[in-house]
Amino acid sequence: MARYGMALDYKNCINCKACEVACKEENGVELGAEKHRIWVGGNNPEGAWPLLDMASASFLPSQCQQCDDAPCQEVCPTHATYYDENGVVRVDADKCILCSYCMNACPYDARYVDERTMTVDKCTFCSDTRLARGETTTACQNTCPTKVRTFGDLDDPESEISELLRTRDHFSLKAHLGTKPKLFYLT
Amino acid sequence: MNFIKKIIPMKDFTLKSLMTFEKTPLNILMFILTIGLLGAFGWGVIEYLIHSHHAYNVTREHPWGLLIAMYIFFVVSSTGLCIVGSLGDVFGFKDYMAMSKRAILGSIVTILAGFAVIAFEIGHPVRMLIYNVLSPGLTSAIWWMGTLYGIYLTFMIIEFIFLMRNDMKNARIFGLTGLLVGLAAHSNLGGVFGFLNARTISNGVFYPTYFILTAFITGIYLTYLMYGFRYKMNFPEEIKKGLIGLAKIQTLLLAILMFFETWKMMTGIYGGMPGRADVVEHILHSGGFVYGEVLCGMLIPFVVMLTTKWKSINLYVYASFIGMIGIFFMRYDLVHDTQVKPLQMMKLTEYQLPPKWIEYFPSAAEFAIGFGAIGIFFMLYYFGQKMFDLDGGDH
Amino acid sequence: MCYNTHMNIIETSRRKFLQGSVSLCIYATSALSSPWQTTKTSNKKTTDTPYLCNMCRNKCAGYARVENGLITKLNPNHNFPKSRNMLCPKGNAGIQAIYDEDRLKYPLIRIGNRGDGQYKRATWDEAYEYIKEKLVKIIDEQKDNRSTIAYCNGEGFNKDEYIKFFGSKLGSANFLDEGSICLNTKLGATQLTIGDVGEMDVAGSDYMIISGANRYESLITPDSVDMIHSKQKLVVLDPRCTVTAIKADEYLPLYPGTDLAFCLSMMYIAFKEELYDKKYVNEQFDDFEKLKAHILSQKYTPEWAESKTHIPSQKIEKITREFFAASNPLYYLGRRSVWSQNDFQLRRAMVLINALAGSVNRKGGIIFGQPIKLNDEEINEPLYNNAEGRFDLDGIVYGSQKGGSWLNFREKVVSKTAPYPVKAMFIRKHNLMQNMPNIAKTKKMLEMMDLVVVLDTMPSDTAMMADVILPECTYLEREDMVVSFNRLEPSLALRNQVIESLYESRSMQDILKGLGKKLSVPLFHVSAKYDEDLQDSIKEDGLHKAFVEGGYDMAELYGYNTTQRNKRLITKQFGKEVYNSLKEKGVWYPYMDEQKELFNDFYEYYPPEKRFYTIDKKYRVNAYLKKLEKAGFDAMPTWHKYYDFNLHEDEFRVITGRYVTTTQSATANNVMLKDFEKENYLWINNNNAKRLGIKTGDSVVVMSSVSSIVIKANPTNKIAPNVLWIPHGFGIDSQEMTNAYAKGASDNMIIEDKFEKIYGCATMHETNVTLRKL
Ligand code: SF4
């Protein structure tokens, strides 16, 4: 029983895509550009060479924000989307009817259709793979060259992530929507 | 057969009489059209069965497409016809008594057509039936909508049976309940969009109310079309009276709708809020909205009805046809506009311009199933006419 | 999509083969990989095998998870100092390299013309037999001049062993590797200037300047990681706004090939303002005054440099002052291909700048460190009196005695100006048909051969030119010999075997063993025919003894398998514990027990006080290289007019580089990586593009003096005007590489084959082209 979250030191992200590949390999995510649980968005610098505005260029790693108050869960007609015992938002493929409501409701574009089961899939915090066999961290965190991510239990005041959130400024994506994400972007 | 007839009075018919019709050019055209649409529907379904969702052009960013729009189109029609049908038997407006049967039959067959479409849009319809009961998601507008529409259909059928038995008391009871459930279901469908707080353009109270209003409008358009076809433009007096009344109501409703839309757009654009104002602007510049929704759906019928001193019923039938085209665009745009603004605005690969607007155009299979379902509507309506006596009002 | 195109038997015609494979893919499902290409790991615990990655040059350590004989996941190994507990996207996608449907599966013998892809499946013995017959004939014809057989290797692992086989045992002098199309000038410049190639201590540096090396994209190594985690100021010079530039504290856009002007100006300012480390200079420099006088007299002022580089002079002054004021400044020496004629002097200027700041043999500078020395496995080397020496360094001032100069070699072979004909080539994991400028010339060279043998895992463009293709297994299917890494925090690492090799592929060791067994005696007899010394010893000792004692048994090293050899070598030199650590953790270094987690799965390896920042070593900084002067070149870094970036409005300079998801052409067919970049795009300055009416995604024709390519355009503000960037590793011509074939275009099609004369390295950034919209 934990409440898992992830803190992202996103300014350290170099857009290397290791996390995306690791996630696909670990969780058996299909190939194809649309089929990703995790991604990195990039902005081009503005201006004209050589006067480029480097501050406007940035990389933002993203994935399911593991909302505490998840719109995707709220709109699911069959409770296929649920919170597991660790607060992770999961999809029960057996119950998913593929109405795609959650895909529309998620403010973060975090969901996609798995073509094999024809159900909606998303980041699971590796709950049914790594965490299920007792490992303590996710595939994306583990492989990241610059260790952008810190994964851990938000309810454990001793955890590294709790310590980070206590000591560093951070923000959440689209916080005004009241989704209460469990992904925190460190500034 | 006799057993069924005991429950619901039917005309005498044989298989042969069901299959024969007067060979007027219009009838033949309708026959060919219906067969063509049914064929398209069948082809679309086969495409879907072979390729599953690959047969559709829906994507991660635009998961809802033409089929959702057509589903809405049909269920809005159903609710609308239900409202029109209720005017007579539920609310006791004499002029509309004669229309109840036809309208209620129409509402039943349109929703069946709608269900036929949604069955091929939802990935697992059977699973839906099971888990809707076993594991109901009470916070989900889709759950409520689906469940209420199920109940609604049941009530409509019961109402229809009482109507056919000319048991107006029971018809009124079930008609009223059915209407209320239908309105609830329908505003829930609006709620499906209204709940999407990530989609600023759709979020809020607008769609649930707008859906009821446009349902009524759709119902009137369809009533005109059904009667226009039924009487080949030679309307008996009692029907004429009802239709004229409906035209007046329609004009009023269209005026209200135009104000609705105007305020939606004005408030949307005001303040330039990103994700709302830009989307409104985008909508205002789209042909679907300007020509489809505004011109066909509202302005043309409105002007035609207002400027002809409630006399040109025949013209109103044509105006209603144009109006239905507009209604289609309202449904399509509603679905598309909700999703048109990307939620993820950064580039994911180098060779990509940052996503600005989500593109979507239906695939052949989507067209086939979505529009093919109109064929289902035609077919069911045709058989309904053949099997039941829909004329004759309160006796 | 069809993932089942097996290259099992290529019948008489390609069309027939392709048809066969099309029908196959309807019925056949592969037992090896799911049609979805990825396999979800299970919730069961497994014992994972430590291995070393081979997807790029860095060789990160990882643990491979195997379930039911299938590799389902590769994870980073936190024990290895050299990989800092990470795997990059390529490392993660290694699984796809193993289970690539297009892999070479069986030995193949050519039955059609070179390049048209018609091969027949053969047994290993048939393949060896074929090679033997050809070789005996060739060597006989060449009267036992073993150097008529050239051999090359593009993979770091097993290279020395490969050289032992073909160089020492077979007796050829003509070995070539990637160095002369890579960074030999950097290695040479460092070696010649401070007496050692050293290692750059990025983590220890508080101020770092990088010229062009794109350390966040082209190759992810500990340097990349350290750049993020150290609190240093990072300055990046590049004509292209790369990810490294974006992440830098300061990005200085400049014109290609003008970095040397920047360096010269830094030295000028350092001398003028006496910013350099006087104590260090006094103690270590030779010819300091000569250098100072030269730089000052040439007037390499910041204003002068601005006119060459486009970097504002005040910026150059500011950066220079900051650099010399920093306590551990480092001018990063680069880690990529050679750019232009001035490359050797550019790298030397960088070394000299570091030396002027005293950043040599100390924390944060170029360190010498103390690599762990591994004992050599000794073998008995035969002497071939008729084997001639190498010729590819003729006309090159220094050059690498080991890997030679590819372009000079090829030129001499193709123009028939080599002192003797080269008749055969053994090519291991070296995609010659993609990796060096002017592909047409490489093709010509290979067509001149009587025998081309390719050892590879993939049916690369080069494999399609071979007479015999020998399928090597991939890095996860074999154990390799233990390797020693690094100088600051040295360690040993071992690539353990994760799964049995697939199909009929074999490890290099097994291939060489088989070849050795087949070739030794017949080739010995050829020598006996021409070699008088050998004839004498046969007379004296008899055939058998002369063979054995003369070292003619080419398979000598392979009496034991790699596992046995490793065990012997490691336990003998380091003891059993080290061996066990290498088997169980894949890694050994002396302070493993003290390894501690600093934060978030990021570790400290050597305790700081145990790192080899400074060692006791006598060395001099050579500011002036006499040998160069004698050969008619600059003894000190000097600017020449023809280095100027000065193009006509319609002319463009081509530069190259890599995506983070590609390792040259080796990853071209990897389905996972292909998902990110299916093809390459030409970067062109957006204003240039506008003038030419070119929009994103338009196809353009790029023409140089050697050839032309068609490629899609990416107009961007991130590149200098009149400069084109072509990402390398695309435009594969081999139809057997189904994911890569004809996707994008190959830079080397149009890059002119020029090379600089100090190390004989191909200069990749000196080709001017024109272009038009298709
Ligand atoms: S980010 Fe989206 S998918 Fe994830 S929990 Fe929130 S709403 Fe659901």
Ligand code: SF4
């Ligand atoms: S936590 Fe696991 S499932 Fe989620 S993005 Fe990371 S690797 Fe993928």
Ligand code: SF4
């Ligand atoms: S692995 Fe780390 S650095 Fe690379 S893209 Fe992902 S978050 Fe960014």
